[in-house]
Amino acid sequence: MKLAFLASHGGSAAKHLVQASREGALDAVPVALVSNNSTSAALAWARAAGLRTAHLSSARYPDAGELDERICSFLLDSGADTLVLSGYMRELGPRVLNAFAGRLVNIHPSLLPRHGGRGMYGDRVHEAVLAAGDAESGATVHLVTAGIDEGPMLAQSRVPVLPSDDLAALKARVQAVEGDLMLRALQELARP
Template sequence: MKIGFLSSHGGSTARAVVAACAAGELDATPALLISNNSASAVMRWAAEINLPRLHLSGAAYPDAAELDAAILKSLRAHQVDTVILSGYMRELGPLTLSAYKERVLNVHPSLLPKYGGRGMYGDLVHAAVLAAGERVSGATVHQVEAGIDEGPIVAQSRVAVLPDDTVASLRARVQASEGPLMIQALGALSAARETPAC
């Protein structure tokens, strides 16, 4: 499995997956990071660990179709076969989604289908969970399809919402579950590919 990451900010899930690969916990090779934010922490991290990285954004490709084509070309050039969205704040285009059908995974900081969709990202999700008085939140890994937070659910982790939780404290616990959840999902995906059809 050769993994490509798309990330806009810190890339905590990408970092967890790369660490799992380095530790031999996941039989995969990190192949490329693409970010739409050249100043992001995830781009600095990729440089530090010598992970190939590219800045592909709407600034250089104002036409969405051209950006989609550039992303797909870059993934193919690095022989990526599995794509992970790690806090990527753009929708993937139809070319990339079609070429990597059922091989693009995203992690979302809620128990989808709750608190998903347009406008539901990052701390906005945790604030909505707290405002609704939920007792349980968590993270979801799902296959990416057209639309925001759409696609079949692959795995979920459940995190208790504590009476004194703030957005920051809930975020910290949910985020801590996201990396292991993605690693679990990737391990299952890798095992499924290696199992011969009957």
């Protein structure tokens, strides 16, 4: 498995998978990372880790079709056969979706299908969980399709929502399970 990543900020799941690959916990070779944010921490650590990197964004390529083509070409040229979204905050175009169909995974910070879909990302998800009074939350790894958070689920991890939870506490508890959950899902995906 040749892994590439899309990240907008820190790319913590990607970083976890790169480390797991290099330690032998995941039979994969990390090859590339693309960020739509030129100052993202993900670009910095990925460069330092020896991955091919690129800043490809709508600011540089305002035409959505051209941006989609540039991302797809960069990823395919890197040799990637599996694409992981690690906090990537943009919708993917049809070229990327088609090129990596069935090998394109995302992690969402809730128990999908609850609190998923358009506009549900980052702190908004945790705020929605708290506002709904849910007894549990967690994270879901799913295949990415054209619909937002609608692809088939590969794995879930559950965490309790405690009466004393605020946004920061719930977010930290969910983030604590995301790396290992993504690792387990990719280990399954990598099996022949």
